[in-house]
Amino acid sequence: MPRSKLRARKLLTEMHEDTGGAILIWVALVLTVLIGLIGLAIDGGRLFNLNSNLQEVADAAALAGAAELDGSSDAITRATDAAVNYLNNNPKWSDVAKAGARIVSTGTYKPLFYKTLNGAPTTNPAEAVYIKVRTVNREVSITFARPMFPQRSTGKTFAEATAKSSFSSCANLQSFMCNPWESEQTNKGAATNWMSKIIPGQMLKLVGGTNGAPGNWGLIEPPAANGNPHNQAGFWARMAPSTCEAMDFSQLGHPVDTGNNGPFAAPGMNVRFDNPQNQLTNTAAPIVIDGLEHTSNANAASCANTVDMRNRGAIPFKQTNEDGGVAYGQLCVVTTPASKRISCPLPRDRTMANLGGNSWSTSMIGTGVNAADLLAYWKNHHTGTTIPNFYDSNLGQYVPTTTRWQVYQMENNPTTYPSAAFTSDSIESSRPFCRDSKPAGDIKRRLINVAIVDCDY
Numbered sequence: 001m002p003r004s005k006l007r008a009r010k011l012l013t014e015m016h017e018d019t020g021g022a023i024l025i026w027v028a029l030v031l032t033v034l035i036g037l038i039g040l041a042i043d044g045g046r047l048f049n050l051n052s053n054l055q056e057v058a059d060a061a062a063l064a065g066a067a068e069l070d071g072s073s074d075a076i077t078r079a080t081d082a083a084v085n086y087l088n089n090n091p092k093w094s095d096v097a098k099a100g101a102r103i104v105s106t107g108t109y110k111p112l113f114y115k116t117l118n119g120a121p122t123t124n125p126a127e128a129v130y131i132k133v134r135t136v137n138r139e140v141s142i143t144f145a146r147p148m149f150p151q152r153s154t155g156k157t158f159a160e161a162t163a164k165s166s167f168s169s170c171a172n173l174q175s176f177m178c179n180p181w182e183s184e185q186t187n188k189g190a191a192t193n194w195m196s197k198i199i200p201g202q203m204l205k206l207v208g209g210t211n212g213a214p215g216n217w218g219l220i221e222p223p224a225a226n227g228n229p230h231n232q233a234g235f236w237a238r239m240a241p242s243t244c245e246a247m248d249f250s251q252l253g254h255p256v257d258t259g260n261n262g263p264f265a266a267p268g269m270n271v272r273f274d275n276p277q278n279q280l281t282n283t284a285a286p287i288v289i290d291g292l293e294h295t296s297n298a299n300a301a302s303c304a305n306t307v308d309m310r311n312r313g314a315i316p317f318k319q320t321n322e323d324g325g326v327a328y329g330q331l332c333v334v335t336t337p338a339s340k341r342i343s344c345p346l347p348r349d350r351t352m353a354n355l356g357g358n359s360w361s362t363s364m365i366g367t368g369v370n371a372a373d374l375l376a377y378w379k380n381h382h383t384g385t386t387i388p389n390f391y392d393s394n395l396g397q398y399v400p401t402t403t404r405w406q407v408y409q410m411e412n413n414p415t416t417y418p419s420a421a422f423t424s425d426s427i428e429s430s431r432p433f434c435r436d437s438k439p440a441g442d443i444k445r446r447l448i449n450v451a452i453v454d455c456d457y
Contacts, residue, residue: 046140046155047140047155047157050138050140050157051157051158051159054102054135054138054157054158054159055159055161057087057102057103057135057159058103058133058134058135058159058160058161059161060086060087061082061083061084061086061087061103061111061133061161062083062111062131062132062133062161062162062163063163064082064083064086064087065079065080065082065083065086065111065131065133065163066079066130066131066163066164066165066166067079067082067165068081068082069113069125069128069129069131069165070165070189070190071125071126071128071189071190072125072187072188072189072190072192073125073126073187073188073189073457074125074187075125075126075128075189076113076123076125076128077125079111079113079128079131080105080110080111081105083103083111083131083133084101084103084104084105084111096138096139096140096141096154101136102135102136102138103133103135103136104136109134109135109136111131111132111133111134112131112132113128113130113131113132114128114129114130114131114132115127115128115129115130116129116130117130117162117164125189126189126457128165129164129165130162130163130164130165131162131163131165132160132161132162133160133161133162133163134158134159134160135158135159135160136158137156137157137158138156138157138158139154139155139156139157140154140155141154141155142154142155166246168244168245168246169244169245170240170244170245171240171449172235172238172239172240172449173220173449173450173451174219174220174222174232174235174236174265174268174448174449174450175217175218175219175220175448175450175451176217176218176220176256176450176451176452176453177204177206177215177216177217177450177451177452177453178212178213178214178215178216178217178453178454178455178456179191179193179194179214179452179453179454179455180197180204180214180215180360180362180365181193181194181197181214182214182454182455182456182457183214183456185454188454188456188457189454189457190454191452191453191454194452199367199368200368200402200403200405201368201369201402201403201404201405201406202349202365202366202367202368203348203349203352203365203366203368203369204364204365204366205352205364205365207359207360207364208262212455212456213359213360213455214360214455214456215360215361215364216360216455217450218256218257218258219232219256219257219258219261219262219265220255220256220257220451221255221256221257222234222235222257223245225257229257229259229261229264230264231264232257232261232264232265232268233264233265233266233267233268234268235265235268236265236267236268236269236271236272237267237268237271237272238268239441239444239445271283271284272284272285272441272445272446272448273285273288273290273445273446274288274290274432283440283441283445284432284440284441284445285432285440285441285443285445285446286412286431286432286440286441286442286443286445287408287411287412287430287431287432288430288431288432289343289345289346289381289428289430290345290428291342291343291344291345291428319347319348328344328347328373328376329347329370329372329373329375329376330376331344331376332344332347332373332376332377332379332380333375333376333379333380342380343380343381343428344376344377344380344381345377346369346374346377346404346407346408347369347370347373347374347376347377347404348366348369349366349367349368349369349370350366350370350373351366351367352364352365352366368402368403369402369403369404371402374387374401374402374404374407375387377407378407381422381423381430382411382419382420382421382422382423383419383421383423384419387401387407388401388410388417388419388420389401390406390409390410391416407420408443408446409443411430412443
């Protein structure tokens with residue numbers, strides 16, 4: 001073999017067997033991978049951070065929207081507006097397409113509403129219980145990881161959140177009344193015009209029924225009633241639930257107690273007004289003046305039997321809807337203890353001309369108690385020729401006494417209102433007669449919470 005070839009082979013052999021500097025090759029290979037992984041971590045971290053920020057926006061927007069889902073006709077409109085505008089909706093988190101809202105009100109990514117979580121979307125605000133919010137797509141540029149993804153120049157992400165409307169009921173609602181002025185209301189479902197139409201002390205005739213007609217009054221089903229109408233008695237007798245009960249809007253719509261269940265509710269109603277029945281626990285209001293004389297004590301069922309004291313030795317006075325008799329303001333005024341012949345309950349509104357039938361009419365709405373009749377009641381039971389002014393704690397000042405409820409509060413506070421103490425010669429005792437040995441309840445026993453509902457809606 002030629003000497004030159006031998007020399008070349010020897011050189012190649014030496015180079016092949018020489019391991020010096022081999023680590024540089026591995027370092028070059030591993031370094032390339034490490035740089036790619038570091039770039040992926042940096043760019044991926046930026047994308048993850050963008051997604052986290054978008055998720056916070058989506059969560060807050062969904063909660064803000066759910067708070068507006070009250071079933072009224074503009075609920076979806078308000079919920080959408082709240083979801084879009086609750087937070088700063090244009091933060092500069094991404095470095096691609098930086099400007100523009102993250103939550104939009106129209107188009108593909110607008111908020112969606114559902115009656116049930118897994119159901120189809122709804123546009124009916126009366127059914128909207130859930131809101132689902134999705135952000136628009138946002139991007140970050142791929143910089144360090146570009147060699148690993150040569151076909152991608154940006155990373156894209158978005159976030160979603162779902163929230164549910166809910167509320168807590170902290171008061172016993174044993175009955176409801178269909179808003180008499182629902183037809184005049186622009187925003188259906190919330191009965192918001194009730195407070196502007198009604199006046200304090202105004203009396204309304206309740207019309208039985210649950211068919212949704214304006215003015216109709218009906219019973220609400222007690223919790224866990226299982227269709228047993230007898231549960232209405234205890235439900236009406238109690239003042240309030242022991243704790244606030246968590247509710248969700250989807251539960252509203254079925255818990256009305258239809259049918260001829262009024263007689264089952266009546267015993268519970270009467271407990272609050274010192275006329276117990278069916279051996280229900282009686283905690284009556286602390287003062288009971290109803291113009292009736294009980295014929296026995298609370299240990300007997302006949303405590304419910306009463307005698308109308310208006311007929312004692314005189315022509316009965318006339319409560320607005322009655323024919324004959326003498327007007328309330330004429331007969332109930334007493335000038336001396338000897339002239340007292342009857343015990344007068346608080347008067348009705350004089351303007352209530354129609355108290356019969358089951359069809360609602362505006363004549364079933366009073367205009368408040370007549371001032372002369374209220375004064376006649378005061379003179380029938382208390383001292384003084386005028387009714388003292390009532391201290392309104394909300395206003396922080398005394399105001400003229402114009403309602404039955406104000407008079408009742410004064411009767412329960414004779415220390416502040418000395419002339420409100422009941423006279424000793426009162427024909428009808430002011431104490432609850434049928435409560436037996438049980439202590440009287442507080443003044444709010446005569447307050448009943450009623451839900452005002454836009455029933456047609």
